[in-house]
Amino acid sequence: MKSRHVRVLEALAATREATVQELATRFGVSVMTIRRDLAELEAQGELTRTHGGAMLSRAGIIEFSFKEQAERNAAEKQAIAREAARLVRSGMTLTLDTGTTTLEVARAIAGIPDLTVLTSSLAIASALYGRPNIALILAGGAVRTGNPDLSGWLTEENMKRFRVDLACIGADGADRDGVFTTDAGVARVSRAMMASAGETVLVADHTKFEKPAFVRFASWSDIGRVITGAAVSTGTRAWLEDAVKEITYADHA
Amino acid sequence: MKSRHVRVLEALAATREATVQELATRFGVSVMTIRRDLAELEAQGELTRTHGGAMLSRAGIIEFSFKEQAERNAAEKQAIAREAARLVRSGMTLTLDTGTTTLEVARAIAGIPDLTVLTSSLAIASALYGRPNIALILAGGAVRTGNPDLSGWLTEENMKRFRVDLACIGADGADRDGVFTTDAGVARVSRAMMASAGETVLVADHTKFEKPAFVRFASWSDIGRVITGAAVSTGTRAWLEDAVKEITYADHA
């Protein structure tokens, strides 16, 4: 039933409006069920009901959607994000890398006053869009297919034009030799981010460790701080604490 | 058992949602076991339970919304967009300005093969995201508050780095003296777009004419072609046809 709510909204996102009858046959339920769905969604402010159907809410607001990849270890990532947010003070400038973990960081810092955020992720841009307390700068570049983010030479060059207090970067893998990602273009963007930041913090959940991933874009000497989950193995902690000065193990009870 | 948790998430990553029954038969366990799995995974924030099954929690719908008169003259704007799409051939490069009319143009050209689109609008980027036939480049810059688009010096400089076949620009107003918009930053971006395009086409519905709007960002000599609605007054047509070579009046029955 909850899933049908989402589907109704998706249907409306495409056609802008739909009749009760259409939706009922589309989902194979009775009209009364659709009516109840629409009533709830209207109560949530998601749409506006009309006679015989519904249209997208708030007369004249258009909604668009990017698809974000399925997220794993959500609770751990949120705990990591909360720790990362503690590094951020009012008035700071920071860059946020692409990734689901950094997206959680974006959500965690959304309430801090007077921030300037530079990012290459459209997902993060969406999450912070409309916040009056955050000046949001999107690096230009080619939109990657399949992932809502930017990469390419333009993205890199744009990154080099800025200097920020803190770079918050993610990763697809990490081992003794350094930090990895799966996409070469994203790797170059991440390097540019680190180069123009006063401090670099790596946010990565425990599953990323001991798992290399195609492109090594940073060595541990480039990383000033690591925030990860409490579930990292003791074996990993051994060499990690040797390679990086500041390490935080975020705990999600 | 831990492996089943992962496999449940994998199954959901594929189908985005599943019923308890499906999962139970799929893994050869009882429904109660699946329920317990789902309860744990929900506690970890990995998914959202529904009645009868579960769906991905952060199955991320990323939303940009902007408040403008969108439904106003929607049919006319779509007719204009269809005409504009006829100018676009496979293999072309083009820039799309911010605005609801240009957004309709983006939707109209979404099916044309092998296009390269450069835009400053997050709404357009959203509409064209995921299309394999369109190489999408987003100009960098500051995200405007209240409107899902980019402006500022970075946006302008990025625009200057490209040369495209066609620039499709919108407007908030137009009169004998030229073309207007309400935001000075957007005006500068539009100017940069026109400067780097081989041809410029203005798309604007009939309500925009005889209505200046703060910043004049183009004179009629900069505009190669105008596409508007059939409802423009004869008085306006008189001077417009004198100022611009190619004019198309799109008709929406």
Next chain:
DNA sequence: CCGGGAATGTTCGATTTTGCGCGAAATTGT
């Protein structure tokens, strides 16, 4: 081979969701 604990299966009452009938309300056509 045995015992303890965790995972799984089963039963059954409570909760939620769904569909239908009918009168009220709204929209449309004349």
Next chain:
DNA sequence: ACAATTTCGCGCAAAATCGAACATTCCCGG
């Protein structure tokens, strides 16, 4: 303005689902 048509929503009953308590099976070290 009036009437015909469509749509809406409330109450109630049927169906499905959920969750707690208890029984059973599996795993693993001693």
